[in-house]
Amino acid sequence: MPRINSTDELEKVRKEILSLRDPNKPCISICAGAGCLASGAGEVIAAFKAEIEKQGLTTDVDTKGTGCPGFCERGPVVVIYPEEICYLQVTPEDVSEIVSQTIKEKKVVDRLLYVDPATGEKAIHESDIPFYKNQERTVLCNNIKIDSKSIDDYLSIGGYSALAKTLTEMTDVEVVAEIKKSNLRGRGGAGFPTGRKWEGSRNAPEKIKYVIVNADEGDPGAFMDRALLEGNPHSILEGLIIGGYAVGSNEGYIYVRQEYPLAVVNITLAIKQAEAYGLLGKNILGSGFDFTVKVHQGAGAFVCGESTALMTALEGRVGEPRPKYVRSNIVGLWGRPSVLNNVETWANVPLIINKGADWFTQVGTEGSKGTKIFSLVGKITNTGLVEVPMGITLRDIIYKIGGGIPGCKKFKAVQTGGPSGGCIPEEMLDLEVGFDELTKVGSMMGSGGMIVMDEDTCMVDVARYFINFLTDESCGKCVPCREGLRQMHRILKNITQGKGKEGDIETLEELSETAIEASLCALGKSAPNPFLSTLRYFRNEYEAHIKEKKCTALSCKELISYYIAPDKCTACMICARKCPADAIDGGKNRIHVIDQEKCTKCGTCFEVCPSRFGAVKKISGEPVPAPISEEERIITRKSKEK
């Protein structure tokens, strides 16, 4: 690769790349994100390569593994260019048909298209699918267009032009001013204005400064940073270099959690490619600005997503938070000014520089501008990543984009903001999404996890789950967090096991107050949120657990029993055969009965009982009906009577 020494040379290289490409040449893009890979995308890519070779099309067709387009539920996702035909849930067996039909004959393979469950209509293009149609994709949109391992692909869509603009046309002050004007707020959760953070660091007198990418995406149920880092690593790198220039830093770090091996591979490769082109290193694009980037892998600690803990971890120590008497943008990594921003924040920077702050502020609410990526997961029809303008209602996200709740179940709550966020009930679904709006209702934006819960989800158990998670992840420095959360978890566990007693709720409230008041970092301060928000909106569930020993969602294992309704059981023996505990007594023509003593409540019988019978029932808060007599259990089939 030739080193690029100036902006003009960059444009020349870009033109060369584009001149070698024929926009009409067929290209098969297969999502190679972690979600699709888990659904077998690796095999699909291999099958395409083999099939294309077999049919002698190697020079006529391109294949590439791209970043995650977000529709993980229906992966592996394949898009055929230039027609932009989108196939879903593609298997290696479909490959030869796609190549011979779509590539050669230009015909669409109908059965692999998206079918709208409501209308039965098929969607040929990605943009016709309701899941995509109702989104506004400015950050995520390039993921499916480019090969995540190719810098040339990134350059071909205008990559690094924002960096060139920054280095040749703008001063550091102007860059900071532009970001400030855009009102971009930290996408990691706290929503701190990015421009102000940068300005603080820029004005700090220290000579050595750092810029850091926070890719320690620890919130369970959130994976947008992973998708960006895997799918479009250069966009984050470009943002980081611009940030370095703006605050006067020559060293950047990318802190990635080790649970994302592919993200580590792709960003490391991206750094190497950028170095080879001279977009990283000494005298970038002939501007005299030097910048290097190092990747640092996390070792599995949720608290390291917190800014000061992350910096301590970068220094090679145990990731415990530090007090923030002085903000880390003034005294951070190794005691020096350090700007730490989330992956998505950095990815927004090149867009703002290229298109201007005024373009960015067109979208969004008063306090929250631009778009936000959410990972819409849980009990939702279309699981995946969605990028929406700030100010969209929760209802639109869940029903228009997410397609509602599967299996005709009833919506109960949506949990936002990760473990320290809160649950928002149905009556608040018309809430506009924004940093301040979510905080007002007792939840928060967080990094953008959005977990949908239906009537089968027990809210006490959800609170117990999050408090357990946070107890486990508490670094142990502050007593109210370390011990308080442990006690909260013990009480909540008792409640879900039917051992709750009067006064438990009050004790929990007291412990919450102490943790909020007396913990050092955001982990402890916000840890009681899952309890407080579920109590605020679902107090009746807590009371049912404590007073009636009843789990209304039929979810808490200790409070439910499985029971086979004798009038519905047809003695098909499926459940008896599948029961791992051998707890089902039954045979041919004998109505099955669950031995409550032996039952481990794994729920296998409930799952395997054919829906046309629906004989296995879950009950809670009432005794299991006594088994019917042996004579009554015999089923006489009509056909045999004759």
Add this chain to the structure above:
Amino acid sequence: MDNGRIDQIIDKHHGEASSLIQVLLEIQSEKHWLPREALKRVSEKLQVPLTRIQHIATFYKAFSLVPKGRHEIHICVGTACHVRGATRVLDTVQDLTGIKPGETDLDVKFSLETVNCLGCCALGPVMEVDGKTHGKMAPSKTADVLKNCD
């Protein structure tokens, strides 16, 4: 793991004490655990007290101070998997293997761990065996997955 290999890893990170975690991660990924001898060597080479290395090795989840089984089972208990029934998957795997999260069986065949999110939320509940992700798990499917491990 001999000292030569450990020295190689340390040299790759320029022998800086700040890269301690990165060095430990590499040893962990090669050996699947951190033997005491290896930690001693790291301590000498990087001039970091062994107590501090122990502190780090016990603080971060990625490290193990005991040997791991031939097959590492990771059950995702992230929120998305949790609401879709990860607990029941975990219970069944515990019953099948006879070990709890964090444990390794006596035959050193299986190690069981829970993880907080693998980022494959659309496929939940997710179970990962030896790095291969199995999505849309149900208690009744776990036995089939584990059957293929010997």
